[in-house]
Amino acid sequence: MIDLLGYGVLSLGTAALYAFLAIGIVLIRRGSGVLNFAQGALLMFAAYFFNQLSEQWNIPTAPAAVLTIAITGLIGLLFHVLVMRPLRNSTQLNRVIATLGLAIILQASVGLVFGSDSRSVPTVLPDGKFTVFGQEVGADILIRFVIISIVASGLWAFFRYTTRGLATTAVAENPQAASTIGWSPDAVAGASWFAGAGLAGLAGVLMAPLQNPLSSNNLLLLIVPALAVALFAGFVSFPLTILAAFVIALIELEIQVHRFGEDWSLKGLDKAVPVVAIVLFLIWRGRSIPERGHLSEERPMLGTGRVNVPALIIGTAIVLVLIWFVLPPSWLGALTLNAVWALLLLSVVVLVGYAGQLSLGQVAFAGIAALVSGRLVATQDWPLEWALLAGVIAVVPVGILFALPALRARGLQLAVVTLGMSVAIDAIFFQRTYYSPAPEGAQTSIFGDALSKPEGTVVGEAHLFGIPIDKTLYPERYATFVLIAFLIAALAVASMRRGRVGRRLIAVRTNERAAASIGVSIFGAKLYAFALSAGIAGLGGVLFAFQQRNITYGAGAFAPFQSVLIIAFAVVGGIGYITGSFAGAMLVSGALGSRIGSAFSTSLGKVPWLSRLIGTAIAAIAGLAIGRAIQRGVGHLPRYLPWIFLAVFAGSGIALGGRMQEWLTNLDRYLPLIGGVVVILILMQPGGRGIAGFATAQVQKMSNRGRPTLPDSERGTSIKILDDSNDRPQRVGATTSLVVKDLTVRFGNVRAVDNVSLSIRSGEIVGLIGPNGAGKTTTVDAITGYSSIASGQIRLGEVALTAMSAHKRARAGVSRSFQNLELFEDLTVLENIRAASDTRDALAYVTNLVTPGNRPLTQAAVAAIRVFDLEHDLNRPVRDLSYGRRRLVAIARAVATAPSILLLDEPAAGLDEHESAELAALTRRLANEWGLGILLIEHDMAFVMDVCDRVTVLDFGRQIASGTPAQVQSDPVVLAAYLGDESNTEPVEAETTTSVGAR
Structure with missing residues (x-):
């Protein structure tokens, strides 16, 4: 019992960290109705910014801390005004993806501004040690837990006993009713975003020292346990948030300390604790079919799945000619990477676009398939074609495993649990040193890896049916192989979309209650969508891994945050359109968009005045867009405000002339940042169709020009029936x-x-x-x-x-x-x-x-x-x-x-x-x-x-x-x-x- 109490004291630091993030999530949710997936990104920004102020610019600790908290809160407020307020009538899915866009922007900004140098956040709390229940614990840990407990108690009292707190709850539950009695939903939501983001800033100052040295990926992924904690609290209760954070942190510590006798093969099991907690909660609270009154939200626009065969044949022929006779190796590499990521995005089209299941686990699917295929080639000498097939087949059960929570959860809850499962898989499977061959006598685990010699999994030159297709020696062959794989997968998905299975998936996405009423198995449709999506993502993962002769799984290629990028890029391309998968993949660093941007920036570098002019024009357009967004968001502002922003930004572009040229000539570095901004801009457009949807609409407009508009009475469709001898059957169903x-x-x-x-x-x-x-x-x-x-x-x-x-x-x-x-x-x-x-x-x-x-x-x-x-x-x-x-x-x-x-x-x-x-x-x-x-x-x-x-x-x-x-x-x-x-x-x-x- 004393040991348990001692471990409980030791876990207070981690509990405080989880609680800080979770309370910010709950606060924003209660005030604005939005589940903020960028809370971890806000903490990450605050940690790096605080380091910059205190360590690099030598600002005293107290002012640096106050400034960090204020700036982080201001980011939250601006995000509400510029993005979330214009999206207030949008779907919950669009709003949560917008927060993912914010996370992408913050991570890209941190990488660009603060670089990749190792950084540490100085502690602002007093040192000292205490012995409690036989465990020595730092005074700073106790202070952190006391601070977050005081914050939680204060927020609980505010929402329970004050008029403004009650009004905040009322606004979140029914904005229209609250506005009739004088409470502004936008003002309340803005205050909640400022306070919630400010809490992330406070966590960055107080809690980030527990994560030293800083890692942007690790800080981002703190969102997983924080979401688990907030989910247990029902996104409402502040006291339950503290309790849930403590319990999860304690269980994690117990697993870390008692790792089943130092069994190295179970490394990373502690990361699965939040996932298990979420799944058990959903099983307890979830329903297989939504309750009566469940609102089926508007979903993204869908493509028809029809294939323009002549255009497909001509386009494929042109691309193959370019691959074999025109494009240099650098462009072939970009095309290959584009097609690989297009497969990952295509898996999102199936799962999110068609079936309506918001999953953040696509990278886990890709990584598992790549792991199985790579190990079979490296350790069992399997040929690539059979190893690829085995990898795709092996990941299908993993997809079904991810689907199990979807049987009783939907929407944001499902996004939380799939992100958590992806983090657990990364910790258990990918954060290892897989290599081949193993040194003689080396200790190996059940996965065939060892504790030393981190050379990676050596797969050597790739051969397909005995034909060498190595990307380094034969880039045109590997590009052709990957392109054909994407086309086959895309055609299969298009066929499925037009068939009865496609209608089943879309029925489930649109309205589960109605789908069940016509005999569609909700379980079967969801399991299939996850399985097919996992198979397609697995295919993309194998092709991504075998671009190299030496595969390293834990080097960030299959990091969980990549799933956020996949969702975001799918939205940009058009999450309901098959062609949108290839268009969205162009935003990936190193893909076609990056190559085109590099060629463009190189050309600009030769004409300095032109690059400065274009940079100034971009700055002016950005200023105009921001001014209009503020005007729409705040309202009752002068009409000329956007033009003031245009002038200010244009002036800044002129003043930064040389820097603008530098930025434009290194455009590919800024592609992730651009991608995050584009995601938000597309979400703010009516319909949210993405690139493919917009292009499809334009083509339809052009094809319909000059054609007479038929009245409704002439828009009939010929009907084929099994037996047309009697159009008024005496019996439709059986007599009973x-x-x-x-x-x-x-x-x-x-x-x-x-x-x-x-x-x-x-x-x-x-x-x-x-x-x-x-x-x-x-x-x-x-x-x-x-x-x-x-x-x-x-x-x-x-x-x-x-x-x-x-x-x-x-x-x-x-x-x-x-x-x-x-x-x-x-x-x-x-x-x-x-x-x-x-x-x-x-x-x-x-x-x-x-x-x-x-x-x-x-x-x-x-x-x-x-x-x-x-x-x-x-x-x-x-x-x-x-x-x-x-x-x-x-x-x-x-x-x-x-x-x-x-x-x-x-x-x-x-x-x-x-x-x-x-x-x-x-x-x-x-x-x-x-x-x-x-x-x-x-x-x-x-x-x-x-x-x-x-x-x-x-x-x-x-x-x-x-x-x-x-x-x-x-x-x-x-x-x-x-x-x-x-x-x-x-x-x-x-x-x-x-x-x-x-x-």
């Missing part, structure tokens, strides 16, 4: 009945549904009505598998549904619509219908990589299109339709699954009287002509009483009546539930009850 017996659903101690029983037969419409909060939608959620039931039975014919997941119930024949529509906004009407009617074969996950395999529409899908009159809307994006048409698409999509039982949740909500009457006729037709059994939740009593055969009434979760519409209308218990007057026994008139029973 749904029986619900003694259904009970609990939320804590509340019985939302209490012993409800009902049945729905084929060709019958059963209404489910009741006052607001009666449990109607909860009943439908329980029947369809979206809510867990406490007791009861659900059967479809002879099939028990109770233990089935939501997507399996849909496949069994129970389909539903949603009150909030929950359509796949990223798809056209036809693609929505196709997604519902597609077969759910697992083989498509493989075959669609070769051919889309789109089959003719099923009979049920065609019948749904025709009866709901959607022929002329098939090629239109769902988001372009009127609300009434969208309602019809939602029901048609449910019908296209060919169900036996259809559950409609307020299908007439928001429709006018004419549209409601038409929908009532269509609903009756679905039952009479197609034999569907329908459960109808609706607040329009005229609708319910006209179309229903039987009606069941709920009140506070209990079933209070069931019978024909006439019987229910005259039931005094029903009247009391609706009108609150048991003496009133008059039938409920349709005209007076149209607002009853919303949910």
Whole structure:
């Protein structure tokens, strides 16, 4: 026990470091609603800046510390004003990627300004030692922990007891409501960013000495344990932040000290602690399907996956001619690196663009595949082609491992855990000395490496099927090989995008609840997306590693922060476009963008006056952009403010004439910084399409010039069906009945549904009505598998549904619509219908990589299109339709699954009287002509009483009546539930009850 207490005291320094960062994250999250992934980068900047002030410029320690904290806080405030405020109405994904852009800018700036020399931060706290629980601990460590505890206590009291603190919480939860009572959301968010960034500055002053000598990568990656701590605190609680930081730091120290008997093969296991903590938390708190009311955010624009075959053939031929007959070795190297990184970015297009899973683990995939392939070649003499295949196959299970948290987490939580897993893999696998061959008698680990002779893994000259393709001797061969590999992967992804697997992934990305309702396995789609993404990234990793004859895995090539760059560059290129992967890769240092920039800067170096002129023009444009951003962000500023910034920046460009020339002639050095800025600028553009999306839009505009614009009535799509002999089938699904017996659903101690029983037969419409909060939608959620039931039975014919997941119930024949529509906004009407009617074969996950395999529409899908009159809307994006048409698409999509039982949740909500009457006729037709059994939740009593055969009434979760519409209308218990007057026994008139029973 004493040892544990002693280790607890020793871990206080690390706990304080994690808590400092985590509290800043929580503060920014509570004040602005943004999860700041750049908090570690802010600490890194503060540490280097404080060193510069105190050690290089000899400024006294106290003023240097104050200035460091103020400047770091100002960076946070400016970032809010210039970037986050203009993005306040953007998606959460865009805003978190913007913080990644800030991290890139800060890291690049630190490298450019402070260089790579070893630096240390002086301590500002008193020295001295204390012995506590048998452990000697420095006084500075105790002081650090006391300081952060005081900060946490102060913030807790501020948010709990002060008006401004309560207002900050209110603003984050509901900015519009808070603004109506006089609180400015922008002012509150700006203050939170200033304070949160200032805390990072304070951490840089007080805590950075624990990380001496400074390493920008290590400081950046402190964000992982900090995010784990903040996640455990729910991004809300400051006291829990201190507790979680202490527990994680203590466990890390215990593992470091007791490393299972100094077992060297387990080196780095302590870095996995935050990851394990995050995963366990997500398993405890997460849900396999989002709760009702979960908002599906707008996602980046998507490409269609269509391939222009003539352009592809001509373009490939031109590039091959350039490779073999024109380009010098330096350009071939740039093209090779561009294609390799394009593969890494293509893996992001699959995972983030198509499946909507924000992952920061792509470098881990690349590194594992490179490790397996390199070791097989070096130690087992495998040929490259087989080693490459083995590496790609070996990384697929790693991708599936990364996917497991995604089964119960999504969005920012998933980004946190995948970044943590990437850090753990880097610590356990890559921070080692792998080399070949091993000296005779040397101690080796299970990985085949040793403790000395760091020569790397020697793979020698690369051969493919016996043909030498070594990059040094035959750069044109290796460039051709890499380019062909990228083209094959890109064509496979394009084929998948156009096929039914692509529609499954996009359905999951857009709306998981709706995807499950049409029979799409959320688990299967996510596992596949991670596995395919890992395979593509692994291919890129192997090709990257084999550019050299001697592979070193721990030299930074597979550092976790590279995953941040991959996401950022994918956004620049167009994260939803296959061609965007190659365009975004041009920003990589040493790739085509760097080579073009180098050629450009060399040319400028020969004409000094031109370089100075261009530099001044760039400075002027930057000043104008910053001025406009401030004007948009702050508001109520003079219109001429941007022009003042233009003049100031242009004047600075003229004054720095010689420096501007130097910067332009070394443009490739500034490429990472430029990349971070471009990421933010692209995010701030409407739609966030990136380079590829913008180019695609321009090409479409040019191709459409001169063409007549067809009216909506002439935009139809020809429909192919399996059997066109009957466009009004007598049965869509199998004839059966749904029986619900003694259904009970609990939320804590509340019985939302209490012993409800009902049945729905084929060709019958059963209404489910009741006052607001009666449990109607909860009943439908329980029947369809979206809510867990406490007791009861659900059967479809002879099939028990109770233990089935939501997507399996849909496949069994129970389909539903949603009150909030929950359509796949990223798809056209036809693609929505196709997604519902597609077969759910697992083989498509493989075959669609070769051919889309789109089959003719099923009979049920065609019948749904025709009866709901959607022929002329098939090629239109769902988001372009009127609300009434969208309602019809939602029901048609449910019908296209060919169900036996259809559950409609307020299908007439928001429709006018004419549209409601038409929908009532269509609903009756679905039952009479197609034999569907329908459960109808609706607040329009005229609708319910006209179309229903039987009606069941709920009140506070209990079933209070069931019978024909006439019987229910005259039931005094029903009247009391609706009108609150048991003496009133008059039938409920349709005209007076149209607002009853919303949910």
